[in-house]
Amino acid sequence: MEEKLKNSRKPWVNWILFIGTMVIVFFIGLLASSIIERKAEAEFAYTPQVDINEWEPRNEVWGQNFPKEYQSYMQTADTSFASKYNGGKMIDMLEVDPRLVVLWAGYGFAKDYNQGRGHYYAIADLNNSLRTGGPTNDKDGPMPSTCWTCKSPDVPRVMNEEGVAEFYKGKWSRLGSEIVNPIGCADCHDPETMNLRLSRPALIEAFERNGRDITQASHQEMRSLVCAQCHVEYYFNKNTVEGANYLTLPWTNGMSAEEMEKYYDDMDFKDWTHKLSKAPMLKAQHPGYEVYLTGVHASRGVSCADCHMPYKSEGGMKFTDHKIQSPLNNVANTCQVCHREETDRLVKDVYERQDRIIENRDELEVLLVRAHVEAKKAWDLGAKDKQMKDVLKGIRHAQWRWDYAAASHGGSFHSPVETSRVIATGITIAQETRIKLARILATLGHNEEVPYPDIATKAKAQQYIGLDMEKLHKEKNMFKKNLLPKWIEEAKARESKMEIKKI
Secondary structure, rough: HHHHHHHOOOOOOHHHHHHHHHHHHHHHHHHHHOOOOOOOHHHHHHOOEEEOOOOOOOHHHHHHOOOHHHHHHHHOOOOOEEEEEEEOOOOHHHHHOOHHHHHHHOOOHHOOOOOOOOOOHHHHHHHHHHHHOOOOOOOOOEEEEHHOOOOOOHHHHHHHHHHHHOOOEEEEEHHOOOOOOOOOHHHHHHOOOOOOOOHHHHHHHHHHHOOOHHHOOOOHHHHHHHHHOOOOEEEOOOOOOEEOOEOOOOOOOOHHHHHHHHHHHHHOOOOOOOOOOOOOOOOOOOOOOHHHHHHHHOOOOOOHHHHHOOEEOOOEEEEEEOOOOOHHHHHHHHHHHHOOOOHHHHHHHHHHHHHHHHHHHHHHHHHHHHHHHHHHHHOOOOOHHHHHHHHHHHHHHHHHHHHHHOOOHHHHHHOOOHHHHHHHHHHHHHHHHHHHHHHHHOOOOOOOOOOOOOOOOHHHHHOOOOOOOHHHHHHHHHHHHHHHHHHHHHHHHHHOOOOOOOO
């Protein structure tokens, strides 16, 4: 019977089976060829071309061994993307929000505060900032050398040469010709294994103080910890090593706004004395990591790199995209890896969170401006230190909460609940402080509202707090004309002597 069925099968069926088999074999061959080709391409791409020493700061040298990562890193130079509030473009934040000038009266940020353009421009943006001043107002520049710590892979090189404590000594311009390469490979990678590593001692020291061995961190944790080397709250401790502004993270009590505030209060630390209110102020740096840890993404194990440096595939190779940028400019490879909503919906969700938080943050800014102005009025009328003690503490605590939320770039998305909570407590403290001020003003014979200053523009606000901007710009121009070219020339001469060993 079986033989009969076989003989009865029509010839065209055999041809179909034959052709189908040939098509399958053809595509299997193509797949095998593609796999072999891509494997060969990957092996070729990662064949070391040069020997990278442990302290090599030049990103282009690393790029010879890791071209795809380097090519994506170079795209960080593109600043064309702009979201609703930030993005890659440089934004003059004092022009956008002149209230900031009053909040930082007596501090460098009142002179100049531009949103940074990203890692690629870290050196240029610092050199151009009015906060770094010029050679005429201090022969070594107004800022300490510690301010270079997060700006360049030259930093671990110089720390190795000088020692960590010595690096933190002296003024900013002392290292101007040494710190020249923008943030890059050596900041986060071991040159021998390419494993993620920590190159900044402050983070390691902070974890050690809290009894944690950071060397036991998982790879996924490291994809956030390398960012936490810089995107954290810190201060310059003058008591660790004599003569050094030792960069320290205030995490002894914990990482919340209140826990770090208590740390500073207990040691009677201040960043500056406010020019108007005379309050002993705290300046939050950028506690992005601390705020991120309180958010839902951190609790789900999502790292900083998952959203800001997602994996990508190219030519059969999977690697980390080193174009560090807003996830909103790369939604398909960031948000939509986990979320199935359309791009417009996801972006709208982000903007809605930002809008609601910034609305309350702006309200807190207005209250703080009024508190500073009212405190100045009280001093002008003869208020005594004892009367003003609680008021100054209230201003300090309210503005710390505002700054903690404002400086944790992305906090309104990373952790909207915690950011809202911090701002809300700041509003409460500011209102209670203003009530105390009203009572003090009444005892001094002033029962009227203190006029809100005309700070509609950055220029008006800077004039109000007594800044001589013409002088500051003149000093910066002198720096660019005289000192900056000298730094560049010295740096080129030094780097020309640094050997690159071919393999």
